[in-house]
Amino acid sequence: MPELPEVETVVRGLNRKVRGLKIKDVWSDWPKYFKPHLSLFKFKKHVVGKKINIVHRRGKNILFNLSDGHVLLIHQKMTGHLLIGNWIYNPKGDGRTRTSGFWRPVSHGPLQDPRNDFIHLMFFLNNGRQLALSDARKFAKVLCGPREEIFGKKDISSLGPEPLDAGFAFEKFKDLFKNKKGRIKQVIMDQNFIVGIGNIYSDDILYSAKVHPLSRVENLPDSILKKIYKATRTILQKAIRLGGTSIDDFRNIDGKKGYYDKARLVYQKEKCPKGHFIKRIRVGGRTASFCSKEQRIYKGLTKSKN
Numbered sequence: 001m002p003e004l005p006e007v008e009t010v011v012r013g014l015n016r017k018v019r020g021l022k023i024k025d026v027w028s029d030w031p032k033y034f035k036p037h038l039s040l041f042k043f044k045k046h047v048v049g050k051k052i053n054i055v056h057r058r059g060k061n062i063l064f065n066l067s068d069g070h071v072l073l074i075h076q077k078m079t080g081h082l083l084i085g086n087w088i089y090n091p092k093g094d095g096r097t098r099t100s101g102f103w104r105p106v107s108h109g110p111l112q113d114p115r116n117d118f119i120h121l122m123f124f125l126n127n128g129r130q131l132a133l134s135d136a137r138k139f140a141k142v143l144c145g146p147r148e149e150i151f152g153k154k155d156i157s158s159l160g161p162e163p164l165d166a167g168f169a170f171e172k173f174k175d176l177f178k179n180k181k182g183r184i185k186q187v188i189m190d191q192n193f194i195v196g197i198g199n200i201y202s203d204d205i206l207y208s209a210k211v212h213p214l215s216r217v218e219n220l221p222d223s224i225l226k227k228i229y230k231a232t233r234t235i236l237q238k239a240i241r242l243g244g245t246s247i248d249d250f251r252n253i254d255g256k257k258g259y260y261d262k263a264r265l266v267y268q269k270e271k272c273p274k275g276h277f278i279k280r281i282r283v284g285g286r287t288a289s290f291c292s293k294e295q296r297i298y299k300g301l302t303k304s305k306n
Ligand SMILES: [Zn+2]
Pocket: 272, 273, 274, 275, 276, 291, 292, 293, 294
């Protein structure tokens, strides 16, 4: 699933390519994207003819500010990613396997990557280009409505703070852990606790801070919380600079891969940067990769967090 660096990469790309453009039409073969609030017909009424003023991000949600004060929200979820390009609709297929969509890119290049071949939602823009959502598993979420309505929804209103906000100082991070219980990996992946961190970056953050993923947060001293805070900011910023991670479905809006894969510390790796073998365990339904030689487990200590 795209995490903060991947979504931020998409948002920056969108601001370069679609800002100021008008949406002329919308196509989709997956009306569930708009449920339960809208049908495709009603969704079209909300967005067609509107100008895209600016695109921003809240957690993993991509938010388009439209010219009439409406906000278009797209959450890419598991496998979704937005692409800019030109495609032709070919309902008969062209001899390739028919597990993917019906849209074919008009020119050779990264848009032909098979991961970009699951287009189920498309916006037609007034500069002749198209904004498409390639989404193999079709779990993405699409909403549109007045700003207050979208920001009032749990998708946005229940989210935790942004780890890269300029004002997000260590004291604010530390405050989040007051009276908090649980295992560190699960806690930092909870979008209502802090946004943007998923399986990839939580593994690398905890390796960087030398904390075992099963450590109980109620037992972590402030000095260790500070290491986690610093590692969070450093690793997310580095991943943004490298354009995100493309081990799975993620591609940027030009259909190209990011480069964080090559800078990974432990996530889905065989060895850590120091050459120790990486161990894998299940934590809250996810697989954690960690170095048992370097990452210390904090448990069984009694420490007041007040
Ligand atoms: Zn190691």
